[in-house]
Amino acid sequence: MQENMIDVRVFFSKTGRLKYISHLDTMRALQRALTRSDLPIWYTQGFNPHVYLTFALPLSLGVEGWEESFDFRLTTALDMEEVADRLNQVLMPELRVLRCAAPQKEPAEIEKANYRIELIYPPSHKEEIVQKWKEFIALPVLEVQKKSKKGMKTVDLAPYVEVESTEEQEDRLCVQMTLAAGTQLNINPSLYLDAWDSFAGCSPVAREISRLQLRCKDGSVFA
Amino acid sequence: MELSVLEPLLAKVQKPARYTGGELNSVLKEKKDVSLRYAFCFPDTYEIGMSHLGMKILYSLLNASPHIWCERVFAPDVDMERQMRENNIPLYGLESLDGIGDFDMLGFTLQYELCYTTVLNMLNLAGIPLRQSQREGLSPIVMGGGPCACNPEPMVDFFDLFVLGEGEEVILELCALYTQAKEQDWSRQEYLERASQIQGVYVPSLYEVSYQEDQTIRSVVPLHNAPAKVTKRIVSNLDEVFFPESFVVPYLDVVHDRTMLEVLRGCIRGCRFCQAGFIYRPFREKTATRLNRDACTLTENTGYDEISLTSLSTSDLAELEPLLDDLLPWTKEKRVSLALPSLRIDNFSPELLDKISTVRKTGLTFAPEAGSQRMRDVINKNITEEEVMRTCLTAFQAGHYSVKLYFMMGLPTETEEDIKGIADLAQKVVDLFYNMPERPKGKTVSVTISAACFVPKPFTPFEFEPQDTPAEFRKKQEFLKRCITTKKVSYHYHDSVTSVLEGVLARGDRRLCDVVEAVYTQGGNLEGWSEHFQMERWKEAMEQRGLDPDFYTFRRRSYDEVFPWSHLDYGVSRHFLVEENKLAHQSQTTPNCQESCSACGAARMFAPEEVKAPCKKI
Numbered sequence: 001m002q003e004n005m006i007d008v009r010v011f012f013s014k015t016g017r018l019k020y021i022s023h024l025d026t027m028r029a030l031q032r033a034l035t036r037s038d039l040p041i042w043y044t045q046g047f048n049p050h051v052y053l054t055f056a057l058p059l060s061l062g063v064e065g066w067e068e069s070f071d072f073r074l075t076t077a078l079d080m081e082e083v084a085d086r087l088n089q090v091l092m093p094e095l096r097v098l099r100c101a102a103p104q105k106e107p108a109e110i111e112k113a114n115y116r117i118e119l120i121y122p123p124s125h126k127e128e129i130v131q132k133w134k135e136f137i138a139l140p141v142l143e144v145q146k147k148s149k150k151g152m153k154t155v156d157l158a159p160y161v162e163v164e165s166t167e168e169q170e171d172r173l174c175v176q177m178t179l180a181a182g183t184q185l186n187i188n189p190s191l192y193l194d195a196w197d198s199f200a201g202c203s204p205v206a207r208e209i210s211r212l213q214l215r216c217k218d219g220s221v222f223a
Numbered sequence: 224m225e226l227s228v229l230e231p232l233l234a235k236v237q238k239p240a241r242y243t244g245g246e247l248n249s250v251l252k253e254k255k256d257v258s259l260r261y262a263f264c265f266p267d268t269y270e271i272g273m274s275h276l277g278m279k280i281l282y283s284l285l286n287a288s289p290h291i292w293c294e295r296v297f298a299p300d301v302d303m304e305r306q307m308r309e310n311n312i313p314l315y316g317l318e319s320l321d322g323i324g325d326f327d328m329l330g331f332t333l334q335y336e337l338c339y340t341t342v343l344n345m346l347n348l349a350g351i352p353l354r355q356s357q358r359e360g361l362s363p364i365v366m367g368g369g370p371c372a373c374n375p376e377p378m379v380d381f382f383d384l385f386v387l388g389e390g391e392e393v394i395l396e397l398c399a400l401y402t403q404a405k406e407q408d409w410s411r412q413e414y415l416e417r418a419s420q421i422q423g424v425y426v427p428s429l430y431e432v433s434y435q436e437d438q439t440i441r442s443v444v445p446l447h448n449a450p451a452k453v454t455k456r457i458v459s460n461l462d463e464v465f466f467p468e469s470f471v472v473p474y475l476d477v478v479h480d481r482t483m484l485e486v487l488r489g490c491i492r493g494c495r496f497c498q499a500g501f502i503y504r505p506f507r508e509k510t511a512t513r514l515n516r517d518a519c520t521l522t523e524n525t526g527y528d529e530i531s532l533t534s535l536s537t538s539d540l541a542e543l544e545p546l547l548d549d550l551l552p553w554t555k556e557k558r559v560s561l562a563l564p565s566l567r568i569d570n571f572s573p574e575l576l577d578k579i580s581t582v583r584k585t586g587l588t589f590a591p592e593a594g595s596q597r598m599r600d601v602i603n604k605n606i607t608e609e610e611v612m613r614t615c616l617t618a619f620q621a622g623h624y625s626v627k628l629y630f631m632m633g634l635p636t637e638t639e640e641d642i643k644g645i646a647d648l649a650q651k652v653v654d655l656f657y658n659m660p661e662r663p664k665g666k667t668v669s670v671t672i673s674a675a676c677f678v679p680k681p682f683t684p685f686e687f688e689p690q691d692t693p694a695e696f697r698k699k700q701e702f703l704k705r706c707i708t709t710k711k712v713s714y715h716y717h718d719s720v721t722s723v724l725e726g727v728l729a730r731g732d733r734r735l736c737d738v739v740e741a742v743y744t745q746g747g748n749l750e751g752w753s754e755h756f757q758m759e760r761w762k763e764a765m766e767q768r769g770l771d772p773d774f775y776t777f778r779r780r781s782y783d784e785v786f787p788w789s790h791l792d793y794g795v796s797r798h799f800l801v802e803e804n805k806l807a808h809q810s811q812t813t814p815n816c817q818e819s820c821s822a823c824g825a826a827r828m829f830a831p832e833e834v835k836a837p838c839k840k841i
Contacts, residue, residue: 017226017245020233021474025240029247029474032526035557049558050528062234090526092247206231 005042006074008083009103009223014065015210018094023058027070029095034072036090039083042073056107056222057181057214060188064210069222071103104223105216112215113181115189118208120172129200130168136199137163144195157195160187181214224312224320232306240475241269242303244317247472248524250286250293251318257292258405259398261285262316262323262363264296264331266341267751272297273471274479276533277332277369281390283467291398294318295471296329298341298749299348307348314348324350327401328364330394331382333371336728337721337756339378339739340747342367346381353740354380355428361404361411366397372425373502374681374788377728377735379427383411384418386425387791388455388828389488391465393423419449423456425791432733432787438774440732440785454792459833461488461507466517469524481529481562482521484514486546489825490535491816491837492567494592495603495807496631498680499535502793504825505838506539506816511546518550522559530554531562538567538575539817547578564588568606571614576621587618590629594644600810601636603803608648615652619659625669626652632699633677633691633722635807642699645672646706653711673715674703676722680729681788682795684803690726690776693719720758726776727761732787738764796824 014026021029031051034041043049056069074083080100087097121129139158146155160180167174179187189209197203214222226243233239254260263282265272272278278295285293294316299307307314313322323329329351331342343353351365352358358365367375368386375385386393397418404414419426429449433441445451458464466485473480487508490500518530530550537543547561554561561579568589591611593599599606615626630645649670656668676696679685691699696719707714728735741764750756765772780786782801789797799822806813813821816837820826826838834840 017240017243018474020240020243022240025474025476028476029472031528032247032472035526035528035559036523038523043558051558061239092245094245206234 004075004077006077007071007103008074008080008100009069009071010084010087010100011067011069011098012065013096013098014059014068014094016064016094018092019062019064022061023055026059026095027053027055030070033087033090033095037086039078039086040074040076042075054107057110057113057183057186059211060190062209063189064208066210066212067098067214068211069214101223107222108183109216110182110214110222111180111184111217112178112219113211114176114178114213114215116210116212117175117177117189117193118172119175119193119204120206120208121204123171125202126168126171129173132200133166133173133196136196137166142192142195144191146191157187157192160185161192176212178215224315224322226320228312229320232303232310232312235306236303237300238475241297242299242317244295244320246474248469249295249318249471250282252286252292254292254319254321257290259291259328259402260316260321260326261291261293261398262296262326262329263293264323264329264342264345265298266331266333266338266345267298267749268300269297269473270475270477271751273473273475273477275332275334276483276485277390279467279470279483280465281330281394282471283469284391284465285394285398287465288395288398290402292318294321294323296323296345298345301749301755304344304348304748313350314345322349324363327362327405328366328398331365331367332369333367333375333378334369335751336371336377336725337751339728340743341749341751342378343381343740343743344748347743355383356380358383358411361401361409361414364397364401364411364414370499370502371729373498373791373793374729374731374786375425375427376733376787377731377739379733380736380740382427383415384424384426386456387423387453387793389423389458390456391458393421393456396421397424416447416449419447422454425453427733430790434734440787440789442785443790445790452790452792455502455794455828457488457505457507457828459507459829459835462509462513468517468520470521470527472525472527479531480527481531482518482525482527483531483533484518484521485509485534486514486532486537486540486543487534491539492536492605493603493803493813493815493821493823495601495684495803496592496634496677496680497535498683501682501795501823501825503535504794504823505828505835507835508540508542511542511549514542514546515549519553522554522557528558529560529562531564533564536567537563538570543575547575551578568614569610571617573617573621576617587623587625588627588629589614591648592629592631593634593641594630594646594648595641597810598634598637598641598644600812601807602634603807603812605812605815608651611648612651612655615655616659619656619668620661622663624656624663624666625671627671627673628652630672630674631677632674632703633696635685635688636810639699639702642703643706645674645703646708646712649707649712650709653709668711670712671715672703672707672712674700675717676719678722678726678729681786682793682800684800684807686730686786686800687780687782687784687804689779690723691719692777693723696722718753721753721756723772723776724758724761727772730787731775734768734770735765737768738770741767794823794825794828799823 059065083100084097142157145152163177165176285291367382372385415426431444435441489504489506592604679688742760745760820839
């Protein structure tokens with residue numbers, strides 16, 4: 001029997017305690033939420049029908065996501081606001097739907113991700129750290145070891161990283177930066193930050209990373 | 224405690240989500256609004272404990288009372304425990320993140336004997352004195368329940384009280400008594416003496432145990448008006464018992480992650496090795512209407528895509544077919560699959576199999592338990608070889624080509640012939656597949672044998688029997704391996720040394736408390752996990768105290784010996800167990816409760832006007 005398949009893209013945030021759940025855990029949680037929502041969902045065919053759900057780009061464990069997205073399908077057209085509401089009714093505060101819309105771009109078009117990073121240091125170190133950070137972000141070349149399918153390889157991160165702003169706060173540095181992201185090439189912020197720790201000669205007391213937005217080649221927001 | 228205090232630790236451990244809480248349906252309350260804080264402690268890791276149905280039931284039940292807040296506590300894994308100790312973070316409840324040392328009551332469920340040292344480790348991590356006698360003031364009251372409570376003697380020094388039997392009613396009674404105790408400023412002793420008057424509550428410190436020269440028990444004497452025999456509690460009308468409308472849904476991958484419906488309690492079959500079948504008697508069932516309603520509500524509130532109809536023997540549920548007929552239409556629509564574990568070999572039909580949408584066609588599991596008919600008669604597993612074959616054929620014809628068969632070795636009166644019977648039975652199942660006229664092309668059969676080491680347990684007809692020694696087990700395991708001559712049969716076996724320790728603790732007395740503490744002090748923790756278990760520690764600790772493990776396991780016990788659990792009453796009578804033991808030694812069977820009542824004694828657990836079939840009014 002032919003069913004309608006209406007693609008819906010859900011933009012959501014994953015914050016607080018939920019930054020500790022993995023990508024697979026998130027997928028499972030969202031599948032269950034879709035079941036609880038009682039929306040007319042489209043299921044996969046075959047031997048093991050389940051909720052069809054696909055993500056734009058996985059989020060690393062420990063990283064908050066402020067505007068992530070996944071796609072699912074409805075069998076009946078519904079108002080997008082209603083879909084968002086019904087989902088939020090069965091979700092938790094730390095996993096929220098921001099809005100729903102028809103997908104406009106392909107996930108393969110994603111090339112960059114915008115991050116907010118907070119690095120917490122003891123007050124005594126701060127002056128020194130701020131100085132070193134300015135030097136670090138100005139480096140023309142930054143070679144690191146990155147794991148690839150064929151093993152470790154040396155990669156120059158500099159072309160793939162853009163630090164947009166650095167703000168000094170009492171106990172921390174707040175950095176906004178854009179890194180290459182997507183299915184072709186993905187730079188995990190930890191890679192850049194681990195190199196920073198080596199350069200600085202010390203590790204921060206804590207590191208908080210939030211992915212704010214996904215962007216496409218032309219700089220437009222992934223939608 | 225604030226989450227920010229935990230976060231630096233979480234960055235350094237495996238699977239940090241186990242320690243944060245925040246799951247769907249977890250219950251958050253305001254501290255100022257509650258007057259009783261209860262910590263439900265499962266002495267194993269999050270992934271294991273989250274599957275425990277008893278915790279889910281009592282969690283919902285307690286939290287339904289506005290003035291009680293029940294939180295979940297699991298054992299931290301080794302890396303997190305190290306971080307907690309280094310940073311002075313006490314064991315905390317997942318809901319509030321508050322240290323449980325300041326709570327009013329702690330409840331531990333004792334699911335298996337190897338968790339005992341984990342219990343002590345958790346008490347220590349919580350900052351609570353290990354020994355009951357060292358605890359000052361009224362709180363926290365440390366209580367225990369679960370299957371091992373039927374002989375909790377090796378742990379009595381560490382617990383204020385045990386709940387025997389079903390907790391739904393008695394736990395609320397204990398909480399109400401505690402509230403009264405707090406208001407009227409009772410001492411712990413006063414509370415415990417009053418609590419001992421509630422049926423189902425066992426306060427071990429109110430009993431004095433003395434021993435004979437041969438090390439068996441001379442007497443167990445009650446003090447301060449405690450009952451000479453402590454009788455367990457049951458819920459008479461199971462169809463109306465409290466059952467949760469929602470479960471906490473974990474984010475992490477945990478075992479048995481699905482909606483669990485408890486369809487019945489007890490068991491009619493009377494297999495002589497099975498403790499659960501006896502200690503949960505009398506048999507009581509729920510109706511299809513009730514179960515379907517619960518299934519629907521739980522699916523709505525959790526979003527789980529699988530429902531498990533759980534019990535000791537689900538295919539004995541009278542209304543199973545009507546239940547499946549009620550469930551199938553809506554579960555099919557919502558793509559929710561049904562799982563029926565614990566299926567009997569003798570009532571497994573193609574129609575039943577058809578209704579269970581085990582969509583992934585993973586293997587089916589059956590439990591013949593013994594390889595020869597004589598041995599099956601000894602253990603009263605009333606299954607014939609013909610029934611095993613018929614069931615496997617049904618499975619094959621339905622497209623299930625992978626079958627798992629559970630057996631035990633070390634059963635009373637066992638001979639080499641019986642062991643060989645296991646291999647023979649598996650071979651016959653393989654031959655059955657290849658002799659099928661409509662055998663599917665290109666498909667091969669796989670039969671997996673799992674043979675556990677039998678541990679004699681209290682309150683079974685085999686509680687008098689000696690256990691096989693590790694050397695005997697190993698010999699039989701090697702022998703069974705040699706008997707298997709085809710690649711289509713694979714054989715999984717368990718380390719016999721843990722089974723022997725299980726045997727010591729299962730039928731142990733209170734002199735073993737010092738041993739448990741000693742092993743814990745030497746680093747014993749999470750011993751249910753093979754990488755953490757060390758038999759040497761146990762042997763040494765016992766030797767140092769002049770105790771002999773063989774006394775507890777390899778000795779045949781006489782029919783009139785006073786056991787460490789003889790002052791506890793689970794319904795089934797000593798007389799019945801003795802008679803059953805005699806029949807076992809004559810390879811004779813006993814009919815199941817539906818066929819005819821054997822007056823085991825469990826019917827006494829009902830109030831006289833509430834006796835339910837198949838039990839007969841006494």
